[in-house]
Amino acid sequence: MKEKVSLFHRLLPLPFVSFLVAISWLMLGHSLDLFDILVAIILGIVIPKMIEPFLFSTPKIRWTLAFKLFFVVLWDIIISNIRVAKQVLGPSKNLHPKWFRVPLDSEHEHVNTLLAMIITTTPGTVSAGIDQERGDILVHALSTDDVDGEIDTIKQRYEQPLLAIFNVEQGDQT
Structure with missing residues (x-):
């Protein structure tokens, strides 16, 4: 049986990583223009989705x-x-x-x-x-x-x- 995943989790599988990516983009650009905010949001959604498979396939380490x-x-x-x-x-x-x-x-x-x-x-x-x-x-x-x-x-x-x-x-x- 497949587990139901909320829209929020599908959009932001790693919310903290999304936040860090978006804030980092804004800090690197030294700008709060609408364009930079939109790019930060898009990057905050896309990058965590791209790296998600790598994060959850890591081996168990001490x-x-x-x-x-x-x-x-x-x-x-x-x-x-x-x-x-x-x-x-x-x-x-x-x-x-x-x-x-x-x-x-x-x-x-x-x-x-x-x-x-x-x-x-x-x-x-x-x-x-x-x-x-x-x-x-x-x-x-x-x-x-x-x-x-x-x-x-x-x-x-x-x-x-x-x-x-x-x-x-x-x-x-x-």
């Missing part, structure tokens, strides 16, 4: 662990920026760039995609691609003498928390 990981990554970004600045401004003979592969403990697409994004976001490392068949991520480090240490750091600081955030057991394919 938010407290996600916030902890956010601050770990933020800290690592700050420290890495300082380290990379010293390396780049120092003698180039001190740089030891390396390519290496980080084996993945899961085939979970959200975990692996976020892991690749975190690697790329952290200065000094770039993920070049996720190889699903091999089950690893190809990573380039600006400078490292300890590839195994880099791999361990990535797995312990980022992959393990991501697996916990998404309630994924190692080897899970969902």
